Amino acid sequence: MDNFNFHVTTDIRFGRDRLNELPEALNVYGKKVLMVYGGGSIKKNGLYEQLGKILTENGNKVYELSGVEPNPRIETVRKGVMVCKEKNIDVLLAVGGGSVIDCSKAIAGGVYVTGDLWSDYVEKRQYDGPALPIVTVVTLAATGSEMNNGGVISNLNTQQKLGIHGKALLPKVSFLDPSHTFSVPTYQTAAGSADILSHLMENYFNTTTGTEVQDGIAEGLMKTVIHYLPIALQTPDDYEARANLMWSSTLALNGLTGSGKHGCWSCHAMEHELSAFYDVTHGVGLAILTPRWMLHVLNEETMPKFVRFARNVWNVTEPDPQKAAKEGIQKLYEFFLSCDIPMTLPEIGIDSMKFKEMAKRAVHQNKIATDAFVPLQETDVLEIYEKSLNPIVF
């Protein structure tokens, strides 16, 4: 296990009916709030109205930034920064999924950036400056953005989708009420869980040795998601299922399973190119790529980890290691299929036209060729994209 710091200070308020605590959480920072939200789901499910009442009663001066896109755009970040500067905002209230929270993070730091918000900030990937405080109300279990210091922003002009990290971008307080996710449509519920699983698998399939704590936790969380996702799809207002997915999502990417390990994530690097070029749903792109990536990197050296994954996560009992490893991958693929996730690229509108350019960027914008579970060159990425054009025959 590598050396690491674990200092994740987000104050989590988990459970039903906790929004009466919102004034106390916001008042620490001031009364002028920029409420950031997406395309309107919070108006349909009543959360917007509920928050409006709470903020009015608390005497907040509320400004709004609505319409944050899934795969949030740099233009929206620019808009938010402008409002914060003009209105002298004290605190950001991010109400939504990962896109809204990420956009809020980029705005929070962007307020202090001199220079261009893309080239002098997001493109730098690491931000060491200050940020406005962020309080989140999470409405979708997926990214874990509510308890980590990263945000992912897209620039459609340059066809880039890049993650930016900074200590100051960590949310101060996050409200996690599973009932706020009852209204998430099945497609987004499944995509969100595929993202949670991917975060766990990206950390799990790693070359750092002696990480039993991290791997054991990851296996437990993966099994939890695999158990509860079908229940949430069948019964969207099943509190227990939503609660377990929500907490898994936060724990999957708050450093718990990734600290003490090194190395770059491969499937995320490849998926961010799909989203950058085709604006697809992040979790769906990951679900499609992951089993192909697994088959591509499965070899004598990596086999023990795949066998462990098959046995501990998927209860595979096949004694032959090679067969067991493949059976684990097959179970993952079939699980995604059973959750109605489209499992080929053409199903989400992607053909092979831009594969070469995407493969080039995936390799050059990340360290997957040098520092990954199995290093991937452009030709490897290309092959994984090509294999994603057709269903897998096991």
Ligand code: NZQ
């Ligand atoms: O925009 P609204 O109308 O709110 O609808 C959203 C959106 O269409 C809808 N939704 C969210 N909560 C809902 C709901 N619909 C009904 N009821 C609710 N309660 O779901 C759709 C998707 O929302 P989005 O926020 O885009 O999804 P997600 O949470 O999966 O976030 C995806 C973004 O996060 C990035 C992804 O790349 C992508 O840009 N990621 C962020 C990470 C991080 N900060 O740590 C890590 C991840 O790996 C990921 O890259």
Ligand code: ZN
């Ligand atoms: Zn992700």
